[in-house]
Amino acid sequence: MEGEWWMAQKQYHVAVVGATGAVGQQMVRTLEDRNFPVGKLTLLSSERSAGKKMRFRSEEIEVQAASPERFDGVDIALFSAGGAVSKALAPEAVRRGAIVIDNTSAFRMEENVPLVVPEVNESDLTWHNGIIANPNCSTIQMVVALEPIRKAFGLERVIVSTYQAVSGAGAQAIEELNEQTKAVLEGKPVEANILPVKSDRKHYPIAFNAIPQIDKFQDNGFTFEEMKMINETKKIMHMPELKVAATCVRIPVASGHSESVYIEIEQDGVTASDLQAVLREAPGVVLQDDPSEQLYPMPAHCVGKYDVFVGRIRRDLDNRRGFHLWIVADNLLKGAASNSVQIAESLLKLGLI
Amino acid sequence: MEGEWWMAQKQYHVAVVGATGAVGQQMVRTLEDRNFPVGKLTLLSSERSAGKKMRFRSEEIEVQAASPERFDGVDIALFSAGGAVSKALAPEAVRRGAIVIDNTSAFRMEENVPLVVPEVNESDLTWHNGIIANPNCSTIQMVVALEPIRKAFGLERVIVSTYQAVSGAGAQAIEELNEQTKAVLEGKPVEANILPVKSDRKHYPIAFNAIPQIDKFQDNGFTFEEMKMINETKKIMHMPELKVAATCVRIPVASGHSESVYIEIEQDGVTASDLQAVLREAPGVVLQDDPSEQLYPMPAHCVGKYDVFVGRIRRDLDNRRGFHLWIVADNLLKGAASNSVQIAESLLKLGLI
Numbered sequence: 001m002e003g004e005w006w007m008a009q010k011q012y013h014v015a016v017v018g019a020t021g022a023v024g025q026q027m028v029r030t031l032e033d034r035n036f037p038v039g040k041l042t043l044l045s046s047e048r049s050a051g052k053k054m055r056f057r058s059e060e061i062e063v064q065a066a067s068p069e070r071f072d073g074v075d076i077a078l079f080s081a082g083g084a085v086s087k088a089l090a091p092e093a094v095r096r097g098a099i100v101i102d103n104t105s106a107f108r109m110e111e112n113v114p115l116v117v118p119e120v121n122e123s124d125l126t127w128h129n130g131i132i133a134n135p136n137c138s139t140i141q142m143v144v145a146l147e148p149i150r151k152a153f154g155l156e157r158v159i160v161s162t163y164q165a166v167s168g169a170g171a172q173a174i175e176e177l178n179e180q181t182k183a184v185l186e187g188k189p190v191e192a193n194i195l196p197v198k199s200d201r202k203h204y205p206i207a208f209n210a211i212p213q214i215d216k217f218q219d220n221g222f223t224f225e226e227m228k229m230i231n232e233t234k235k236i237m238h239m240p241e242l243k244v245a246a247t248c249v250r251i252p253v254a255s256g257h258s259e260s261v262y263i264e265i266e267q268d269g270v271t272a273s274d275l276q277a278v279l280r281e282a283p284g285v286v287l288q289d290d291p292s293e294q295l296y297p298m299p300a301h302c303v304g305k306y307d308v309f310v311g312r313i314r315r316d317l318d319n320r321r322g323f324h325l326w327i328v329a330d331n332l333l334k335g336a337a338s339n340s341v342q343i344a345e346s347l348l349k350l351g352l353i
Numbered sequence: 354m355e356g357e358w359w360m361a362q363k364q365y366h367v368a369v370v371g372a373t374g375a376v377g378q379q380m381v382r383t384l385e386d387r388n389f390p391v392g393k394l395t396l397l398s399s400e401r402s403a404g405k406k407m408r409f410r411s412e413e414i415e416v417q418a419a420s421p422e423r424f425d426g427v428d429i430a431l432f433s434a435g436g437a438v439s440k441a442l443a444p445e446a447v448r449r450g451a452i453v454i455d456n457t458s459a460f461r462m463e464e465n466v467p468l469v470v471p472e473v474n475e476s477d478l479t480w481h482n483g484i485i486a487n488p489n490c491s492t493i494q495m496v497v498a499l500e501p502i503r504k505a506f507g508l509e510r511v512i513v514s515t516y517q518a519v520s521g522a523g524a525q526a527i528e529e530l531n532e533q534t535k536a537v538l539e540g541k542p543v544e545a546n547i548l549p550v551k552s553d554r555k556h557y558p559i560a561f562n563a564i565p566q567i568d569k570f571q572d573n574g575f576t577f578e579e580m581k582m583i584n585e586t587k588k589i590m591h592m593p594e595l596k597v598a599a600t601c602v603r604i605p606v607a608s609g610h611s612e613s614v615y616i617e618i619e620q621d622g623v624t625a626s627d628l629q630a631v632l633r634e635a636p637g638v639v640l641q642d643d644p645s646e647q648l649y650p651m652p653a654h655c656v657g658k659y660d661v662f663v664g665r666i667r668r669d670l671d672n673r674r675g676f677h678l679w680i681v682a683d684n685l686l687k688g689a690a691s692n693s694v695q696i697a698e699s700l701l702k703l704g705l706i
Contacts, residue, residue: 157671161514161613163563163602181534202647209653210516210604210611212665212679217644221625221667230670243671247613247679249516251563251604258563260514260600260613272574291570294555300562312565314574317583318510318596326565326600 009348011039015074015098017089018081019043019063020052022171023103026337027078028056034341037348044070045081068092075353078340079103094130099353101132101340105224108133108232115235118342119284120147125343125352132343135236136228137335138162138248138257143236144308144334145327146263148282149275150237154266156321157243160229163251163258164214165299166206168331169195173206174254180207181252196250206252214248223248256299257331264322272313275323279310284334289313297328305330306338362701364392368427368451370442371434372396372416373405375524376456379690380431381409383659387694390701397423398434421445428706431693432456447483452706454485454693458577461486461585468588471695472637473500478696478705485696488589489581490688491515491601491610496589497661497687498680499616501635502628503590507619509674510596513582516604516611517567518652519559521684522548526559527607533560534605549603559605567601576601609652610684617675625666628676632663637687642666650681658683659691 014031018024024045031038041056044066052063064070066085071077071093079086079093080103090100090107107113114124115133120143125132135143138160146155166173176194183190184207192203196213204211215224222230229246233239280287288297289311297309308329316322329335347353367384371377377398384391394409397419405416417423419438424430424446432439432446433456443453443460460466467477468486473496478485488496491513499508519526529547536543537560545556549566557564568577575583582599586592633640641650642664650662661682669675682688700706 159512159615161600163516163604178538182538185531185535185538196647200647204651205653208606209651210606211651212611212613212649213647217647220670221644221665222670245615245669245671245675245677247514247665247677249611249613251516252606253561253563253604256563258565258602260565260602262512262598262615291574294549294553294566294570296565298557298562298564300558312574312600316598317573317575318598322598324598324600 009037011037012075013040013042013073014038015042015044015071015077015093017044017066017077017079017085019054020045020049021080022167022174023080023332023336026332027080027340028054030333030337030341032057034345036341036344042070042074071096071098074098076101076344078344080336090131099128099130099132099347101134101343103134103336103340105136105228107131108135109235115232116343117143117236117339118346119144121236121238122346122350125346125350134336134340134343135232136225137168137331138164138225138259139229139232139236140335140339141257141308141327141329142229142259142261143233144284145279145310145325147237148278148285149263149265152278153270155239155242155263156266157264158233159245159262161247161260162249163253163260164248165253165255165257165331166195166250167255168214168257168335169198172198177206177252177254180205184208206250208252211250212247214250253299255330255332256302256328257335258297258299259327261325261327262316262322263325264319266321268321270321272315272323275313284308285310287311296326299328302328302330304333306333308334362390364390365428366393366395366426367391368395368397368424368430368446370397370419370430370432370438372407373398373402374433375520375527376433376685376689378407379685380433380693381407383686383690383694385410387698389694389697395423395427421449424449424451427451429454429697431697433689443484452481452483452485452700454487454696456487456689456693458489458581460484461488462588468585469696470496470589470692471699472497474589474591475699475703478699478703487689487693487696488585489578490521490684491517491578491612492582492585492589493688493692494610494661494680494682495582495612495614496586497637498632498663498678500590501631501638502616502618505631506623508592508595508616509619510617511586512598512615514600514613515602516606516613517601518606518608518610518684519548519603520608521567521610521688522551525551530559530605530607533558537561559603561605564603565600567603606652608683608685609655609681610688611650611652612680614678614680615669615675616678617672619674621674623674625668625676628666637661638663640664649679652681655681655683657686659686661687
């Protein structure tokens with residue numbers, strides 16, 4: 001579909017690390033769906049998941065336990081198996097000549113690692129040193145919507161409250177949501193072992209609940225998820241001075257993150273229609289904004305799509321340079337898998353691999 | 354429990370209009386639970402629900418079809434049967450000598466109708482003319498938390514994003530959430546007939562979804578629910594100049610509204626601990642704020658409680674007078690039924706009835 005320009009090009013040896021996870025599975029599907037020129041696909045996982053088989057195009061591929069040697073001959077390695085695995089194995093993959101596109105937070109804020117959303121800062125790919133970081137899911141969809149606004153009108157401030165799906169916490173969290181939901185409906189006791197943070201001490205049910213904690217807490221009272229949104233947004237948009245605040249909340253949705261975003265732009269005299277006009281033409285954005293038709297984005301409608309959906313655009317009633325937006329995207333696709341594959345596509349397009 | 358001061362006082366004839374609805378049922382329970390001095394209880398409803406029986410204390414009371422004559426002899430009438438019913442019958446009740454406490458939006462913004470949250474503006478009850486309005490659910494819990502902050506440090510600005518439970522749309526919406534959820538889990542087709550707004554043209558599933566529409570849209574792009582939060586907050590807090598913005602979102606929770614609230618206060622040099630100290634002592638507020646213990650409010654924990662729960666208090670990283678809070682309450686109780694009964698208690702305490 002979007003791949004004609006590389007037809008008849010070289011085929012690449014791609015590895016997916018964490019292939020059996022919620023994001024890994026979507027990476028494999030996205031490589032196929034977007035016709036990425038995969039000559040060979042290596043699927044890697046933990047020892048526990050090794051031996052499983054996954055379908056790619058018409059092939060069945062056996063998943064192998066990840067180890068440094070598995071990266072011999074790999075051109076592009078997509079990592080999504082947690083920060084510890086990336087820290088241990090990404091340098092090994094780079095040493096063996098692979099370019100790593102890492103979906104964990106392991107390297108995102110390192111100065112010599114570009115943090116890339118192709119619609120926003122594709123040109124940062126030119127200075128990579130083997131590792132390219134894929135931003136946090138909730139950050140990606142927000143900057144895709146904010147960058148065209150920044151370009152047109154300037155941007156001074158962002159305050160976001162998120163409505164995040166459980167799939168951001170992995171396949172186990174989806175299972176937990178389903179099992180808890182069944183238990184509630186059947187009047188049975190509810191068990192919580194995964195959310196809000198598997199490795200944290202306390203766990204709370206997410207079924208028919210909202211949990212205002214994603215990732216662990218920092219000393220400043222913000223969670224790591226909130227600080228990721230704050231710091232990554234500044235880095236991706238090249239705006240260290242941008243004011244960003246975030247409150248990240250998990251809700252009982254399987255997939256699809258939503259965000260209520262308040263922004264203040266630089267320019268005066270801009271209307272909601274001006275913002276709509278800009279977003280209607282923006283790459284990777286689908287404008288869904290017509291109150292008279294009850295048209296606005298919702299997670300249930302965005303699942304399986306690569307785009308970022310924006311609606312509910314309206315000017316603040318007190319601040320002429322303030323606007324409210326509602327931004328929704330599939331957190332496993334644009335928030336993770338498809339952004340990673342898009343980075344690989346950009347590398348090809350720019351002749352960087 | 355909280356009622357000793359009126360022991361041995363007069364007993365009152367109380368009517369509940371909309372008794373069989375989600376809020377009406379909680380009104381009956383709350384009157385009993387808080388030992389309100391009910392001498393006689395009249396339960397009123399639509400023709401359709403008339404004849405049903407409801408338990409109050411040890412009695413079974415038959416629900417009657419509402420009509421003007423039913424208010425003969427009634428001292429206090431709690432209305433929660435929709436704006437049309439309030440507009441038609443509240444003046445009739447007042448004409449017959451009742452004080453009306455109205456939970457609909459019918460009279461809230463009328464100049465000669467006090468809009469009351471007892472913890473915030475109890476003294477507005479002194480100038481009522483027969484009708485007292487109970488604010489919108491999402492407004493009530495927010496002002497209970499903001500008023501003590503305003504008193505201590507001043508308040509300039511509020512930006513709120515809500516996470517609202519379906520019970521705010523009535524008993525049918527709870528049923529719809531449950532049925533849709535079952536259908537999704539069983540892989541069956543999902544039907545939507547109630548949410549986001551029963552009388553609006555389009556309906557969307559709420560199960561495993563988030564809907565950024567509560568009540569219909571106004572021409573300015575905000576929904577009526579959002580405008581209620583904006584206008585009612587100003588009226589209750591006596592702050593016509595307060596900057597308030599709201600984005601109201603329905604999530605798949607049965608009961609318990611949550612709110613992500615950003616505020617800017619007047620005073621400089623205030624810390625999150627200062628806000629915690631004020632809220633710890635505030636009437637009707639329970640502070641649940643200890644990140645080191647993963648302690649924060651959640652809707653699943655607030656159901657059945659009369660209080661407003663506040664946590665996640667932290668200072669904004671860019672604005673020294675900016676703070677973020679997470680506010681949760683049972684929308685059927687403090688957001689509706691128990692605030693109405695508290696208004697009645699205040700009338701008694703102040704000798705206004």
